[in-house]
Amino acid sequence: MKLTVIGCAGSFPGPDSPASCYLVEAPFEGRTYRLLLDLGSGALGNLQRFCDLRDIDAVALSHLHADHCFDMSGLYVFSKYHPQGALAQIPVHAPVGAADFLACAYGTHEPAGMTEQFDFQGWQDGATVRLGPFTVTSVLVEHPVPAYALRVATASHSLTYSGDTGPTEALVELAAGSDLFLCEASFVESATNPPNLHLTGAEAGDYATRAGVGRLLVTHIPGWTDRAEVESDVTGRWTGPYDLVNAGSSYDLG
Template structure:
């Protein structure tokens, strides 16, 4: 199982990284199965450094903010108009309403929207789906729009992704014992932050500690946020291994 950071900039693309997108790969039926966690603004370009877009098997969208889903428009173009012919219909798991929302975002006039290219399914709070070699568990978290944290597991390894969320105990149970806890930390402790929106590094570290994760990967840090301060906040609540992720980083779980 391998995780590659395609984009990790918080809230909007930054000069060093696209917005949120993570590629999870594992062997499946004699080949490599490729699952995308989010496909945010600017990420489709960087994704092509790591795989052929025709080899994407499924997409899991944590929520429907642009920095997590708007490059689905580009994937739609590739899927529908590729010179070698339309691609296979790609499963897309997302919050309810994603099919209509993404079609409006692209400006699709066809009554079918994007459904000939993408096979949409809705996340359920506490639900589980199977995608190739992966079992994906979803839990509702705390954000202004319906948003889900996801745990992607094979028989041997797991990656838990917070998506975007304010403080929520749901992350502790979902991330328990996970190999990699990919957790957002958009805020810092030194200021008064809006409620029900994002986490600080200290909150991410606290959840990692209580969940007993093996490694904490801190992500979704906006360009205007001091990474050093986020890191200091993390170290105040987490004593284990961690990284503030960067675009292009990869983590091989064997």
């Protein structure tokens, strides 16, 4: 199981990274299965440095904010109009209503919207779906729009992705025992932060500690936020291994 950070900038693309997108790979039926967690603004270009877009098997969208899903428009164009012919339909798991939302965002007026290329399936709170070698469990978290944290597991390894969330105990339960905990930390403790929107580094560290994860991967830090302050907040609550991730970083779980 391998995780590659395609984009990790919080809220909008930054000068050094696209917005949220993570490539998860594992062996499956004699080949490599490729699952995308989110496909935010600017991510599609960088993704092509790491795989052929024709080899994407499935997409899991945590929620429908631009920095997590708007490059689905580009993937649709690639999928539908490739000069060698349209690609086969792929599953897209996302909050209910994603098919209409993304078709509107792209501007398609075709009766089928994007459904010829994407098989949209709605997340259910606490449910698990099978995607190739992965079991993916979705749990509703705290955000202004329906948003889900995702646990992606094989028979031997697991990672939990917070998506975007404000403080919620659901994240501790979902992440329990994960090898990797990919957790957002958009806020700093020294600020007066809006409620039910994002986490601080201290909250991410606290959740990692209580969930007993193997490694904390801190992500979704906006370009206007001091990474050093986020890191200081993290280490005040977490003493295990961690990284403030960068675009292009990869983590191989064997």
